[in-house]
Amino acid sequence: MKKILAVDDSASMRQMVGFTLKKAGFDVTEARDGSEALSIAKQQGFDAVISDVNMPIMDGITLIRELRNLPNYKFTPLLMLTTESGLDKKTEGKAAGATGWIVKPFNPEQLLAVLKKVIR
């Protein structure tokens, strides 16, 4: 079973993402902010990380940069959840090592469709 780390400070988004992925047969771990995600990611491996950008304590861009520098996450798909207005965020995210992005708002089907680009 593929393991996914879902990071979002909003409980409802986290639940929605987590629920969707679990239903699609993924093993999902949830984290509330970048720093929590980073410490979880250091303890166990994941096949993909999906992270929100705006979060307290550590934001998504920093998380992606930190993760990409870890040997275990050199090739791991790191996706960010962003709003359509955040075009410069996409560039910033890519520079930090993001694989791609999912544009908010999205529904469960869209999430899974986008995920297919990096996990099969």
Next chain:
Amino acid sequence: MSIDLSQFFEVFFEESFEGLDAMESELVNIEPGTEDKETINTIFRAAHSIKGGSGTFGFTSVSDFTHVLETLLDQIRDGQRELTTEYVNLLLKSVDCLRTLLRALQAEETPDLEEANELRGKFEAILGMESTAEPTGSSDAVTEVAKNTYQIDFKPKPHLFKTGNEPLFMISELGELGEIETQAFYDAVPDIHQLHPDECFLSWRFFLTTDKEQSAIEEIFEWVEDDAEITINVCGGIFEDAAALSEENEPLSVQKTATQALVSPAGNKELAKKVESKKSTDSSTSNSIRVGIDKVDSLINMVGELVITQAMLSQIGEQEITESTITALQEGLAQLAHNTRDLQENVMRIRMLPISFVFSRFPRLVRDISQKLNKQVELKLLGEQTELDKTVMEKISDPMVHLVRNSLDHGLEIPERRIAAGKDPVGTVTLNAFHQGGNIVIEIMDDGQGLNTERIRQKAIDNGLIQAHEELSSDEVNELIFMPGFSTADEVSDISGRGVGMDVVRRNIQALNGSVEVSSAPGVGSTFTIRLPLTLAILDGQLVQVAQHTYIIPLISIVESLQIDISKVSRVGKDLDVLRLRDEYIPILRLYDIFDHQGAIEELDKTLLVVVESDNHKVGLLVDDLLAQQQVVIKSLEANYQKVDGISGATILGDGRVSLIVDISGLIKLSGLKRPGSQELLVEQHGTEVA
């Protein structure tokens, strides 16, 4: 796969309201020009989360509105714009507006968008945006066109793998669009010694025959446009003109992202409609409470202890009874009593919430009112972590709002007057909460002008509350403000004096078995002190004997208990006795008479008188004897039987008997001491006669 998004709504609403609370409290504290980045970030994040969530869950009215808010906040965050008081005011209004929208959606009603649209217009004017009456729609989903064959050259840069992208998946995805023919070029692959396994040396050329638009292909390579050379050319099919050809021949530039197309609001709109069509069932008040995990853990712990004690006791029960088993039994029972008490305390703690839940609404209130009154006010909150029963908390909020309004309106002076009086132009209102015995004490202090005893006295005389010749101490005069129909403001303002007087405040607090007092010093300020029981479920009671029955009198209302000096008792009217106690006349209520019990002691000098106070009036309750004082658990009579006049509830005593709790103010009414609608005891008029 279909997932019912409505299962996430409740969490979304809850976190959105929390986010709005956070926004509000940050905004209220903000001093434009001195704000720090983290404050703006917190506000931005809250708005951002609400926008993201509402978009995802199909609440377009909320997400459209939050969008403009977010844009402005984003510009402030990036330093493109400075935060002004105007923005703060607008943002605060938006918080209120969003709260209204979300409440309507939560109640599954169609929200009223008038205010939202008005505010949105203002934001758009600030942002210099064109007004968008319609929600910002996204482009349509990928439409099908006639079949084309595309030649796609895909030459990844060596670092492609390090972005986490996988060419194989992209090729598979491409293959899903139509028929595909693939050529791989491996001429760039170096000698095995120079080969870096981390890097990508392969490149590809695809011929894809598909009925999908080019944007569908662009979408696949969207994430790697900077990490590869990609060219997409049409090499077959019918073209209408050369311009289209040349445009499509241009190297891929992803401007119109197809993911945007993915987020077509069609599905969301449907969802919103579904939500709106449901009948509104619940209100916005939540009946659930959040309990800290530590509290639950300690409960489980205690139940564990209880189970152990029970096991121990039942083990003793199985043994033959000897002297040693009796000792063990006694020890076990003591243990059981201990466990039960602990458990009771901890269960009560679950209902306890920090008073910050109430306090948190005051910064905004104080800000709004002080702006309206042109007064400068600093609000200090102390003891925010003091815990209080949730029900009590809900009911104390309104009286507190009234008192704080009063302090701002009548207590604090305008800056000029303060300066003239040699005070700091900024007035201070302090809310303080702390525990004292089994009570919580809430103080509302201001450093204003204090109560004007002369004016209160004059007003009381004008209203006929006191006689002009009556000599009253200043404390007694101050007490008058709690009398019905009293407003100290010279003019009725829209801040306080809304026809709801201090008497209502006092009555509401007394309904919670609490009390409110005022102390004031001219020119220095006034302090209102509210005293409340920590919970409504338990009451400190004085057990009293009336004939063969035991009644409970709430300890908080007892002033004193005494033996009657028969020489000071006079009879007024037909059958009312009053006791002259110091300077007051206390009407004597015979409980046995009111509750119709036979066999009670009727001689006044052989009984005891419990003097109680309610609604500012003292009465003496005649009882046979005083028994123990203890905490009693209140059981509702209305829920278990029916409402009984003069009785506020019942409890079960240690011996299993039911004992009734006396409702003092109800008793006074029942005894006929008070005329309906009158605030004065009849006896006070009689009292002057016998004097």
